[in-house]
Amino acid sequence: MVQWYHSIITKLTVAFVILILVIAGLSVLYTFGATKSALKETTQDELVALASVIATQIDGDILAALQPGDEVTPEFITMRDQLYAMQTSSPEILYLYTMKQTSDGIVFVVDAEYGISEDSAGIGDVYDTPTEEMKMGFQIPVAEHEYTTDQWGTVISGYAPVKNATGEVTGIVGVDMSATRVIERQDFIGNIIYLIMLIGIGITAIIIGVISKTMIRDIRSLNDSAEKISTGDMNVLVTVERNDEIGELAGSFSRMVSSLKIMMMDDSP
């Protein structure tokens, strides 16, 4: 009896599972990478669209006029409430704020959570690490290419210019989306792809196992017949019928056995 680890079933199944693993692995790598990029691009497009729409709702003249200490003015409070209402109306938005350029650099003007959240920014608070995309936001609607991590967490941001009555850019509106949400989406898709791959490998292994088993059954049957003949037992019938190479082997073997039997009949007294 052949050991299981030398069996053709084991060898065939392992070989095919490895083959499927390699093919599926490469496909998953490519698909997951492409899906991640597509998801990020979709998020970036959403951010740009959101920032652009919100920017049209903000009064650029008021934004330009607000100075440190104006946090109690009706103009500030109105704009903050307006931004806060927009922020809370969309579950996608984590932070919503306006900024402008001063001699100190890029500074916050109105933070939607000013007075609501402790870590919100006040007018004139300098943003220490402005990105190229943030600077570009003063010209055109744009989204960050990569996730950014600052004191408010890891986010992906979109910016759009805010204009005054004469069409001049007086600041930008920034929309932050939590990276966690995007990463969760990516992980979900990744898990689905892995699950499909595992199911595919499982089904393939079962199919290969079943096919191998029928092949082995017939080979074993032929082997048993050969064993019997080799020990002088001619009471053997080859009943294997297949249309493949094993069937051809069985046919040849059957003819050989039949001829042996005929010759032995002639020789018998």
Added chain:
Amino acid sequence: MSDISEKVLAITIQVLGPASRRFLERQTKFHLDGLEFDDLKKEHIPELAKWVGISAQLVVDEKKASQLAEKIKNIS
């Protein structure tokens, strides 16, 4: 060897292998009144097919034996 003998032999070899001629000679000798296999004629076919179907069961399974008999029977 007659045409019929050649056809019967060709069909039988596919099932019973190289000893087919010896097998067929036995069938004609014992069941067709001592007829030489090489002298086989068309009119002998039905009787030969019948005995091949019976005797071949000693060396192959019933299904193969009856299929062989049927093929011989259909020789024209």
